[in-house]
Amino acid sequence: MFNDLHSPATLAATRRSGKPRDMVAPGPDATQLRTILSAAMRVPDHGKLAPWRFVVIDEDRRDAFAAMLQQAWRAEHATVDRPDVEAINQFARQAPALVVVLSTPVEAKISVWEQQLSAGAACMTMLTAAHAEGFVGSWLTGWAAYSPAVVAELGHPGAALAGFVFIGSPGCALSERPRPAYDSIVSRW
Numbered sequence: 001m002f003n004d005l006h007s008p009a010t011l012a013a014t015r016r017s018g019k020p021r022d023m024v025a026p027g028p029d030a031t032q033l034r035t036i037l038s039a040a041m042r043v044p045d046h047g048k049l050a051p052w053r054f055v056v057i058d059e060d061r062r063d064a065f066a067a068m069l070q071q072a073w074r075a076e077h078a079t080v081d082r083p084d085v086e087a088i089n090q091f092a093r094q095a096p097a098l099v100v101v102l103s104t105p106v107e108a109k110i111s112v113w114e115q116q117l118s119a120g121a122a123c124m125t126m127l128t129a130a131h132a133e134g135f136v137g138s139w140l141t142g143w144a145a146y147s148p149a150v151v152a153e154l155g156h157p158g159a160a161l162a163g164f165v166f167i168g169s170p171g172c173a174l175s176e177r178p179r180p181a182y183d184s185i186v187s188r189w
Contacts, residue, residue: 015128016174019137020094023168027096032133035118036167037099039129043121047108052122052162054154055100055154057092066092095166099126102151103157119162126165136170139163155169 028036037054045051055063066089073088103119105112122137130137144150145161154161 011132012128015126015131016136016176017138018168018174020138020140020166020168021090022171023095023136023138023166024171025096025169027168028133033136033167034100035099036126036129036133038102039132040122040126042104042123043118045118046114047110049106049108049110049115049118051103051105052119053102053156053159054122055084055102055156057098057100059096062093062098065098066129068153069144069150072144072147072153075149076143076147089112091144091164095138095168098181099165099167100154101126101165102154102156103162104156104159116160116162119160123163123165127169128165130165135167136166136174137167139165148154 013050027033033056037056040054041050069088069092072083099180101119101123103116105115108115127137141161141163145163149160151157151159151161
């Protein structure tokens, strides 16, 4: 845990995304991953609906995950001669930890939009909790996030895939990306 991150604002301000392909071991152990996922379950959730599910893809399942992604890609891109198998394999195997976040809105008087926002908040909280545990994280989507076959294979047909959250140790220095100017985003009414 970062001992110098005294406040939540400092914790959030120092978080950086890392490239999953640059992440190395160690990743979170079972206890640390449980802490990270438990923090993500504390996001705002109007109606206490838990409109998200987390699917952990363990390292020993990465080959099967890559094969499933390849099969889905081939089925959805039949007109393309060759899939980029190397890119699919790299995606499936990068970073020590991989959590798939699914948005699973339920029929309720709470709007679907609010429930989807809660799933996005779960992704962001996961990244912040990983940072607090001393790891780097990254939240990605890509074609697989929009594939009904991938979502169904993950055990939640009809859900929406909010993102793939990769977690590990940084294999290289993290860089700061350009951020918008405060005054271009913040206004007073």
